[in-house]
Each structure stands twice: as C-alpha cells, then as structure tokens.
Amino acid sequence: xxxxxxxxxxxxxxxxxxxxxxxxxxxxxxxxxxxxxxxxxxxxxxxxxxxxxxxxxxxxxxxxxxxxxxxxxxxxxxxxxxxxxxxxxxxxxxxxxxxxxxxxxxxxxxxxxxxxxxxxxxxxxxxxxxxxxxxxxxxxxxxxxxxxxxxxxxxxxxxxxxxxx
Numbered sequence: 001x002x003x004x005x006x007x008x009x010x011x012x013x014x015x016x017x018x019x020x021x022x023x024x025x026x027x028x029x030x031x032x033x034x035x036x037x038x039x040x041x042x043x044x045x046x047x048x049x050x051x052x053x054x055x056x057x058x059x060x061x062x063x064x065x066x067x068x069x070x071x072x073x074x075x076x077x078x079x080x081x082x083x084x085x086x087x088x089x090x091x092x093x094x095x096x097x098x099x100x101x102x103x104x105x106x107x108x109x110x111x112x113x114x115x116x117x118x119x120x121x122x123x124x125x126x127x128x129x130x131x132x133x134x135x136x137x138x139x140x141x142x143x144x145x146x147x148x149x150x151x152x153x154x155x156x157x158x159x160x161x162x163x164x165x
Contacts, residue, residue, distance in 0.1 A: 003118060005129040006052040006080060010113035011041060013058035017091065020062065020070035030069070030076050037073040051078030054119050054126070056111050058084065062091020071095040080119050083108070083126050083137055096144050099152035103137035110135065121145070 015038070025036045038045040055074065061084035062070060071094040074082065081101035085108060095102040101121045110133055111117075111126075118127045124139030140148065150156035 004052065005116035005118055005127075006054055007050065008111060008113065008115045008117050009042075009045060009049060009053060009055050010111060010115075011038070011055065011057040011061075013085075014060045014063055015041060015057055016064035017062060017067050017070035017088075018064055021067055021073050026067075026069065030072060033069055034073040034076040037077060046077065049077050049079065052080045053078070054080050054117055055082045056084070056108055056126070057082065058108070059086045061085075061087050062095070063088040066090045066094070068094040068098065071098050071100050075100040081121060083119070083135075096140075096147055097153040099148050099150070099155075101140060101148055103140060105135050105137040108135065121148070 019038055019040050021033050022036050025033045035046050061082065070091060075098050079100065081103060082095065083103045083105050085106060086104055087102055092102055103121065103124060105126065110131065111128065115131065116129045118129060121140055122145065124137040126135040126137060128135065147153050147156045150159050
C-alpha cells in the first residue's frame with residue numbers, strides 16, 4: 001500500500017489488547033469498540049485517526065488476551081497497517097486473519113509522532129516522506145499477503161474454494 005503520505009501515530013512498548021479493545025465496550029459492537037480504541041494510552045487516537053494512517057509502536061504490541069477485536073478495531077478505523085519492533089503472536093495472527101497488515105522493524109528510533117509516511121507492505125518499507133528516510137521492515141510472506149489482499153482469512157478461503165474445480 002503506497003501512495004499518498006499519511007500520518008504516523010506513535011506508541012511505546014507493551015500496548016495490550018485491553019487498550020486496543022477495552023473490555024467494558026465489548027458488548028457495544030465494533031463501532032463502539034473502535035471509538036474507544038487506545039483511549040487509555042491516547043485519548044485523541046480513535047477520533048483523530050484517518051483511513052490510511054499508520055500506527056507505529058515498540059516491542060510486544062498486542063500482548064495480553066487473544067481477543068481478535070483488538071485487531072478488528074484497528075482495521076475498522078482504516079489503518080494502512082501497524083509497524084512495531086515486535087508483536088504478540090496471537091495478535092499478529094489475528095491481524096493477518098482480519099486483513100490488517102502488520103510488519104516488524106528492529107529500529108524505529110527515527111520515527112516521530114505525526115511524521116508523514118507511506119507503507120509498502122509488499123517491499124517491506126516504511127517511507128518517512130518529509131525526512132527522506134526509508135525504514136526496512138520484514139516483508140510479509142507471500143502466502144500471508146494473499147490473505148490480507150483478499151480482506152482476511154474467511155474471504156481468502158471463500159475465494160480459494162470457489163476457484164477449486
């Protein structure tokens with residue numbers, strides 16, 4: 001996903017699933033849940049994020065429970081993807097299964113909150129457009145890119161089964 005530069009929302013280490021999908025809003029559906037996404041860490045996030053924006057974080061992003069609504073809330077808000085130093089395994093797989101690109105990068109020290117950037121998930125590059133810097137990420141494996149391109153695991157499987165003779 002390249003193209004127009006979008007805003008980076010910068011977060012630190014150990015952002016857990018309860019911050020991404022606060023338990024007290026779980027019964028309200030994805031609209032309400034997404035409206036409260038990350039409010040404990042950053043109250044302006046859900047109201048300020050725009051489709052195509054990029055979330056950048058430190059280590060262990062998505063730690064905690066296995067609730068897939070954590071990744072679903074981010075996807076619902078329209079993020080182009082999440083780039084972090086590392087991800088909790090269950091969150092990583094939930095994100096891929098829901099069609100949300102997640103990429104790891106060992107060094108994100110040159111990224112600042114509010115930077116403008118593009119994210120090329122195929123090449124594995126976070127391009128800081130105003131700084132003229134490229135941050136290499138681990139590219140998403142081809143088989144997982146197919147799941148993301150199809151909008152998640154369920155649409156991907158439906159497509160594959162429909163193509164089977």
